[in-house]
Amino acid sequence: MKKDFIVGLITGLIIMILVVILYIGSNNLVEYLNLSGIYLGNQQEQELEVEDKFNILVQYLDRYYYEEINTEDLIENAFKGMLEGIGDPYTVYYNEEEYRRLLESTEGVYSGIGVVVTYDEENSQIRVLSPFIGSPGEKAGLLPDDIILEVDGISVEGMNLEEAVGLITGEEGTEVVLTIYRESEEREMDFPIIRETIDIPTVESEMLENNIGYIQITDFDSVTYNQFMEALEGLEEQNQQGLILDLRNNPGGLLHIVEAIADEMLSEGLIVYTEDKHGNREELRSDGSRSFDKPLVVLINQYSASASEILAGAIKDHEVGTLVGTTTFGKGLVQRPFPVGDGSGLKLTVSKYFTPNGHYIQDVGIEPDVTVEVPEELRNQLTFERDEDVQLHKALEIINDQLN
Known part of the structure; x- marks a missing residue:
């Protein structure tokens, strides 16, 4: 009797399942059971197009996630995550606001605190490169190598460079508080800073002793070439006998701007060349119509990066000047912005660059001659008193020796 009951029960269950399958379809059975709280585990695997898989994930989140989902934010972060998956901190997706700020930052005018920051790949930290x-x-007192921990109480841990910069920049007249860690003092510090419109004077110049000219370039923005030429011509009118070109703490900038400045300094020849993943080589050359033929010293340090390394490397390889200071930052990659079409955009690493003699400097840098x-x-000071600047003193000594 008991055995007949069990057999009957099993038979009834089988018939019920067959009926359900016929009624709702086999493809929907798993979803029906899942909605009923019955999970079958592994299902039959099938190939899915990327778009289909993405839509399925969104549907699961929309239906089952315990809180409301902002689909727009979800999609924007999916785009960011896709590019972060490459593992290159310089390849980034920007939403519309971020892309606008990126383009503004190369024009020499933007609203913020006037500090260049960089991503420390080794320690996964956002660091101040140069105010x-x-x-x-x-x-406010920020210094090179300060580690940014928080912006307005929001931790930047795990953020890429552009996300952190997006928190730091903002409307003129508003306050932002940076929490930093200063390794040299082994302590955290808060810096309340009022944002301003930053009209970046990228070039400063003056005449030093014995008619030795001095030009400092702090960045290579769209305004830099004109500012440089104005400074150079002004020193020439004062009968400069030699030139000190200061690229210390210069984080880089626009490739075509550094190309134009190098063209003013070098005789005919190669300034820099780039190679993409297909081996395509693109050369930037000086036409030789103008060149600097007086004693020249270039000051560099560990915060001289990217475009400033291109200029320093070209001057060194052409043997038209002496590099003085310490080994440069070591960024030998070229990025380009690409608009997507809806206001958002990408910044992609598109190639490696090499000095005229074929040196690839990524993570290596350029060594000084002296x-x-x-x-x-x-070492953590942004500027020095003139009598403390041992690198500048050495530059003056080298030029004076060449003039005598």
């Missing part, structure tokens, strides 16, 4: 002289960040270390107690 602009006279900027809100410099006046190494001059800054005293340890001054």
Whole structure:
């Protein structure tokens, strides 16, 4: 009797399942059971197009996630995550607002605190590379190598460079608080800073002793070439006998701008060349119509990066000047912005660049011809008193020796 009951029960269950399958279809059975709280585990695998898989994930989140989902944010972050998956901190997706700020930042005018930051790949940290002289960040006391921990109480851990910059920049007159860690003092510090419109003076110049000219380039923005030429011509009118070109703490900038400046300094020949993943080579050359034929010293340090390394490397390989200071940052990759069409955009690493003699400097940098270390107690200072600047003193000494 008991055995007949069990057989009957099993038979009834089988018939019920067959009826359900016929009624709702086999493809929907799993979903029907899942909605009933019955999970079957592994289902039959099938190939899915990327778009189909993405839509399925969104549907699961929309239906089952315990809180409401902002689909627009979800999609934007999916785009960001796709590019972050490459593992290159310089290849980034920008939403419309971020892409607008990116384009503005190369025009020499934007609203923020006037500080260039970089991504420390080894330690996954956002670090201050260089505050602009006279900027809100410099006046507040930020220094090169400060590690940014938080912006307005929001941790930047896990953020890419552009996300952190997006928090730091903002409307003129508003306040932002940066929490940093200063390794040299082994402590955290808060810096309240009022944002300003930053009209970046990328070039400063003056005449030093014995008619030795001095030009400092802090960035290579769209305004830099004209500012450089104005400074160079002004020093020539004062009968300069030699030139010190200061690229210390210069984080780089626009490739075509550094090309134009190099063209003013070099005789005919190669300035830099790039190679993409297909081996295509593109050369930037000086036409030789103008060149600098007086004693020249270039000051560099560990914060001289990218475009400033292109200029320093070209001058070194052409043997038209002497590099003084410490080994440069070591960024030998070229990025280009690409609009998507809806206001958003990408910045992609598109090629490697090489100095005229074929040196690839990524993570290596350019070594100076004459190494001059800054005293340890001054290494985190953005500027020095003239009598403390041992690198500048060495540059003056080298040029004076050539003039005598």
